[in-house]
Amino acid sequence: MLLLADWVLPISGPPIPDGALAVSGRIIEAVGPAAQLRIRFPHKSEHAFPGCALLPGFVNVHTHLDYSAFQGFTRSCSFSEWMARLLLARRRLDENDYAVSALWGAYECLRSGVTSIAETSYTGWTVGRAARVAGLRARVYVEVFGLDDAHLPESMERLQDALAKTRHEWRAGCVDTTETAGLGPEIEVGVSPHAPYTVSSRLYREAARFARRGSLSLATHVAESQAEVELLERGSGAISQVYKAAQLWSGRRWTPPGVSPMQYVNRAGALSPTTLVVHAVHLDGEDLTILAESGAAVAHCPRSNLRLRCGTAPVSALRAAGVRVGLGTDSLASNDSLDMFAEMRAALAASQERAAMGALTPEVALRMATLDGARALGWDSVTGSLEAGKRADVIAVRVPSRGDLSGGSAAAAWSVREPTGALVGDCVAADIQMTMVEGLVVYRGEGVPVEVERSFGRTRTKLGLGD
Ligand SMILES: [Zn+2]
Incomplete structure (x- = not known):
């Protein structure tokens, strides 16, 4: 699958505007601009998170x-x-x-x-x-x-x-x-x-x-x-x-x-x-x-x-x-x-x-x-950044909608060209739209359609103590 968002913040490299993440099973396959990854992976299903940034969990x-x-x-x-x-x-x-x-x-x-x-x-x-x-x-x-x-x-x-x-x-x-x-x-x-x-x-x-x-x-x-x-x-x-x-x-x-x-x-x-x-x-x-x-x-x-x-x-x-x-x-x-x-x-x-x-x-x-x-x-070879080969521990974070003021996309509105300051300065836990651990969606915010979760293939259907 391809996860798409206004920004991708790999942490190990600079933020990528209109970025994407290719996930295969439990693993991140590739990280880069959405346009490039769409060409490279034409058959992967796409899941977009508009107004959001994708980060490592x-x-x-x-x-x-x-x-x-x-x-x-x-x-x-x-x-x-x-x-x-x-x-x-x-x-x-x-x-x-x-x-x-x-x-x-x-x-x-x-x-x-x-x-x-x-x-x-x-x-x-x-x-x-x-x-x-x-x-x-x-x-x-x-x-x-x-x-x-x-x-x-x-x-x-x-x-x-x-x-x-x-x-x-x-x-x-x-x-x-x-x-x-x-x-x-x-x-x-x-x-x-x-x-x-x-x-x-x-x-x-x-x-x-x-x-x-x-x-x-x-x-x-x-x-x-x-x-x-x-x-x-x-x-x-x-x-x-x-x-x-x-x-x-x-x-x-x-x-x-x-x-x-x-x-x-x-x-x-x-x-x-x-x-x-x-x-x-x-x-x-x-x-x-x-x-x-x-x-x-x-x-x-x-x-x-x-x-x-x-x-x-x-x-x-x-x-x-x-x-x-x-x-x-x-x-x-x-x-x-x-x-x-x-x-x-x-x-x-x-x-x-x-x-x-x-x-x-x-x-x-x-x-x-x-x-x-x-x-x-001692887990940096497994998680902590969005890099090919690491486990797909990924979150989608809704970034405070400064875009509303300009009428453009959130990426355009973060005129700072630097989404990190906006994320660290303004976001709260309630802005988390999706949490994925090893390619499995374990939390979905209200704005994310259920189909997105189902289409990941490995939906957790039974959650709770004693299940
Ligand atoms: Zn303690």
Whole structure:
């Protein structure tokens, strides 16, 4: 089939006005001007998206989809206050509740043009199932917690069980849904020692060793808040108070390491090119060097950082040091939506605050939401840009109709000759008209005729938990 739109933004190359994309099964066959591709592929059926741009699907590098039910449960507050509230709120849900919550989150992703996610989840299977049902490309990092080494063997055992259950859930799900069996991408699993304030040095070391042995990727939250820095360096501050108040930690079995969170994680051997460091807000010069030299990537979550008053990650400095940085929404417990356009705008605004290091441009923000996100996860040979040979992870985005003013097409009206600024500046998730993962339409906006979806051949007809 040929997908046609006013613009095609391959990300790996300049925008193409009146562009087209040839898709064959799961794969992108060619990208270029519509006139050329029509000549090259005269027998392919055509599907036009007038007033739209075609982009690679967004890569959301940090989600907790199973927390989607917590949307709006807290307003802006300090990180430690939020953490205390979340600890209490989490106890009110059981695993089946989390499975429903994750499914809602997965559909929110599709509606928001997100085709790939990197999830950290304590249960794992809940998001594995949701990703399979929705048809999302997903890596599910299963979380492990524990500051008290007396419980380390149980923690590692639970991690292995949760990984096995996550893999099993995906496979079992593919077998029992005959109509959609095997249509979506296979999910990957990974390991996530949660954070320096919840994971002992020994447990970090064990989890990293386990990941290496199994060739699994690793994700960990590091240097998110000032309270975390204070706890690690001095054993004091708001997090230790929360632990004591919640009677989660006596403090007897854990002594502060006296180093920064990044140094702590590095000394435990948890940083490598297959590590995703989530947040990385509070870094000094040495931390930045450690991070860059390790080859680890960073998940930048500007709206979550803003909501929890954590500060702003030094994204421009990280990028200048050669660190791969992708964009993540984090969970709906600390963000309003999974809207990647809003996240890009927040990244731009956040970079203005640290403008001394160089502010980001809309092009860079869009790249972070797509190709750089894929690079951060090691998926750039598969997704993140519109290139021949990659999987057909594609979205159609309606661009705000400046064309109405001139009476011409949207392409003509974007007189900027540069649609990226208009997309990043003005679009919202509701402008997504179509989301395709591996050549399969998994979301269709109101303006897109049903025939378009049917004619793709592999329509998902059964969506829902337990189908
Ligand atoms: Zn997180």
